[in-house]
Amino acid sequence: MSGVTKRLYIKVANEIIEQIKNKQYEIGDCIPPERKLAEQLGVSRTVVREAMVYLEMLGIADIRKGSGVFVIRSTPKMGIGVAPEVTPFEILEARLLIEPELAGRAAENNTPELIAELSQCIQMMESSMHFSEESLRQQTSVDADRKFHKTISGACNNPLLIKFYTELSSLHMEGDMWMRMDELANEPAARGQWVNDHKAIFNQIKKGNSEKAREVMYQHISNVINEIAT
Amino acid sequence: MSGVTKRLYIKVANEIIEQIKNKQYEIGDCIPPERKLAEQLGVSRTVVREAMVYLEMLGIADIRKGSGVFVIRSTPKMGIGVAPEVTPFEILEARLLIEPELAGRAAENNTPELIAELSQCIQMMESSMHFSEESLRQQTSVDADRKFHKTISGACNNPLLIKFYTELSSLHMEGDMWMRMDELANEPAARGQWVNDHKAIFNQIKKGNSEKAREVMYQHISNVINEIAT
């Protein structure tokens, strides 16, 4: 084990993970009971329990009351792990790959409900353009944009792709990406382009033209990249 | 809060998350101290602490000794969250989207080190074909395949895409996907095709032809899908 860790339970958890990787405990085995672990590692049962909560979240341990703690895997399960450091540009690169596929799939699964939802988003975008109050206008257009893209992702019929999009989306909201995108959406010229992009995407999805839908979505993300880059 | 949850700390954590979403605590605020929370929710401080470990892992809480627990976000940060239920076919669909892009980018960043590593993988694959011992043959070829694709992903210069590939890869290893892929790789005919696919990918990356690299990778994944589907 390396480095100084703030909380003890992290140390304990890492210790156990290391032991698992060293094949001291195989997958399917159960690790020593809390009381023994506490004694072995020279810590209280409290921190061992916290370490178990940690290992359980990582998907490494399966805790069974009355039986013991069993090893499921040696590395954190998918969906869990450190989030990589990413730049806004890298996010957009990933969107450029993922979103056209989502749009294409949405076009292939263009149910009336989907069309209705997307149509509502477009209406929101258009009406927001004439709002007098600036802050409300921004909020409305941002909300509409998020819902538009999220709705499309939901229609792709592949939970993995949905998850990938969700991760991308959450990254946007974390940083100041949205603010910068709002800024550009503020300039009336860009604003028009922005709404037109979404309309084009909507129309191709509505028509069920998946190939075109992919194209216009690609173009849309490209536009966003260009406008942010300038 | 809905449903019966086994562990108390999950209940407590969900309760707090709900309160955050209901704007009882804003982002940046600090939630009540452990002792008060324990009293309010009618549980012991122990389970409140476990709930805090949970919230900290979710990226929702920032725990500062001596100060308090501060709210960072209202939803789990990227990279954290339940893994969706996916079928093998959905995994391959996602690979069909991601991996050609990775191959294309690898072709654009084809450093000598990359070529050397990939070349090594190809050699492993070829030599494994003549192994007499069956189990060793399988293990070697599977290892080589994993390393080949992983190496390519590492060359894409985008941590997000790397993470996506890593998640896909981990999903493969969880289920029995690899076993099925091994089965098909066992049949000598498919085995030759399989090695040829990788050679073709390698050659295009080596040549720096990103467009062709995308194509052959797409073809490779498609082949895998077809052979598994039959």
Add this chain to the structure above:
DNA sequence: AAGCAAAATTGGTCAGTACAATTTTTTTAA
């Protein structure tokens, strides 16, 4: 008003106790 020291607050850790679910052992009866 500014600086500093004491006190209060708050998370981190510990030890011990009781309880509930499960597993193992022992007992009992066929």
Add this chain to the structure above:
DNA sequence: TTAAAAAAATTGTACTGACCAATTTTGCTT
């Protein structure tokens, strides 16, 4: 001898009270 039932041991779950360490707040001194 075997199989079912009962008892005991094991193991995770939860609670309590105490003490420590880092931080913040308070209040006093200058």
